[in-house]
Amino acid sequence: MKLGMNTVIFGMTDLDTALQHVAYAGYENVELSAIAGMAEHVAPDADAAQVRELVASHGLTATAMEAATNDRERLGKLLVLAGQIGIGIVNIGSGGAAGEEDSTKAAIELMRDFAKMAGDAGVLLAVKPHVGQAIYNGATGLRLMEEVDESAIGLNFDPSHLARADDDPAQVAPRWGDKIITSHFRDCPVRVPGPPGTPEQQIPGRGALDLPAILGALKSINYSGPINLEVIGTSEYSLPRAMVVAAESRGYLRRVLQEIGV
Numbered sequence: 001m002k003l004g005m006n007t008v009i010f011g012m013t014d015l016d017t018a019l020q021h022v023a024y025a026g027y028e029n030v031e032l033s034a035i036a037g038m039a040e041h042v043a044p045d046a047d048a049a050q051v052r053e054l055v056a057s058h059g060l061t062a063t064a065m066e067a068a069t070n071d072r073e074r075l076g077k078l079l080v081l082a083g084q085i086g087i088g089i090v091n092i093g094s095g096g097a098a099g100e101e102d103s104t105k106a107a108i109e110l111m112r113d114f115a116k117m118a119g120d121a122g123v124l125l126a127v128k129p130h131v132g133q134a135i136y137n138g139a140t141g142l143r144l145m146e147e148v149d150e151s152a153i154g155l156n157f158d159p160s161h162l163a164r165a166d167d168d169p170a171q172v173a174p175r176w177g178d179k180i181i182t183s184h185f186r187d188c189p190v191r192v193p194g195p196p197g198t199p200e201q202q203i204p205g206r207g208a209l210d211l212p213a214i215l216g217a218l219k220s221i222n223y224s225g226p227i228n229l230e231v232i233g234t235s236e237y238s239l240p241r242a243m244v245v246a247a248e249s250r251g252y253l254r255r256v257l258q259e260i261g262v
Helices: 015-022 048-057 073-086 099-120 136-147 161-163 169-179 211-220 239-259
Strands: 002-005 029-035 059-064 089-092 124-127 151-156 180-187 226-229
Touching: 002 059, 002 124, 002 239, 015 029, 015 239, 029 048, 029 089, 048 059, 048 151, 059 226, 073 089, 073 099, 089 180, 099 124, 099 136, 099 151, 099 169, 124 180, 136 151, 136 169, 136 211, 151 169, 161 169, 161 180, 169 180, 169 211, 211 239, 226 239
Parallel strands: 002 029, 002 226, 029 059, 059 089, 089 124, 124 151, 151 180, 180 226
Antiparallel strands: none
């Protein structure tokens, strides 16, 4: 598994500084945040060569991009940009509303269209089941993969969202199997719908999730893709305070991975 982190945690600063602190925290891999209004470290009109050189200058490997948009034009540009940078996976949510059949059908059709766009750009679209959206749990994630036969689509395995949808992530992992192409990792204080907690409550090992069992489940299916820490809510934090969250998270996850033999 490729342990890394999403630059969203350093949304209070620019991409160069964010990458510098990802490296300072001990990570070798990074997911670039392209989230408008939260952490737009990579904009749709960014210079791909410049971004690629910046990542490399900090000794990092970019394993994914978080687009977090269902705007077709914006996503299309980010898919192309990811391919030009050399990033193979772009993450989004499905949009729509949980538990509404018409919304679920519409979201599946939209993901089919976006998967075709991803394939044309030479990248993979990773759909993250997200609390409150049409694709939100283990079952709807599987339904998406059963109904969309495009080759350039897979699932983003995010235990914090699955748990808050009343699923056991350690049981979802083997059901999804090779449909998992990337993963967002963090903890959460409670296993009920709602926000994931404060940034400190999202630090792996501080919350309610059995992360060693979840990582063990990923190991059991021979998952070897990205495990990217994704902590949100730090926009008003100082850079040093966010750095503490990043470093403690890396230490915990690295220890658990070593303990399970990864």
